[in-house]
Amino acid sequence: MTQKYLDNLTYSIIGAAIEVHKIMGRGLLESVYHQCLKEELTLRNISFISEMKIPVIYKEKELESDFRCDLFVENAIIVELKATLDIHPIFEAKLLNYMNLIRSPKGILINFNCNNIFKEGQKTFVNDYYKKLPKE
Numbered sequence: 001m002t003q004k005y006l007d008n009l010t011y012s013i014i015g016a017a018i019e020v021h022k023i024m025g026r027g028l029l030e031s032v033y034h035q036c037l038k039e040e041l042t043l044r045n046i047s048f049i050s051e052m053k054i055p056v057i058y059k060e061k062e063l064e065s066d067f068r069c070d071l072f073v074e075n076a077i078i079v080e081l082k083a084t085l086d087i088h089p090i091f092e093a094k095l096l097n098y099m100n101l102i103r104s105p106k107g108i109l110i111n112f113n114c115n116n117i118f119k120e121g122q123k124t125f126v127n128d129y130y131k132k133l134p135k136e
Helices: 004-024 030-043 087-099
Strands: 046-052 056-058 061-063 068-073 077-082 106-111 124-127
Touching: 004 030, 004 056, 004 068, 004 077, 004 124, 030 077, 046 106, 046 124, 056 087, 087 124
Parallel strands: 077 106
Antiparallel strands: 046 068, 056 061, 068 077, 106 124
């Protein structure tokens, strides 16, 4: 896995979200966008796990938790979906925590309740796992 691979995959995921937004518009429930994005990723032959459980390990012991990410794409990128008026910092913190808990190098927060996904409806995050990957 390389940074370039993850960047290209990010581009594909955001492209899929733009396609969903173009067809469905804004103002629907998050669950509707989730189903549509799953379909779009499938059409693009991009593998993912939906509602993947995020383990919480404390002092080498897995604790009971019900953390789930919306999508885990190609075993590399966590995608969290929203359909809200504003992206609150807690959504970003949640995504960053999920990334660290499963050692995912990249995460994307997508808010479908916007006018333009690319300009205002998505935010991409990387962490130290990403920075340690080879560029090419």
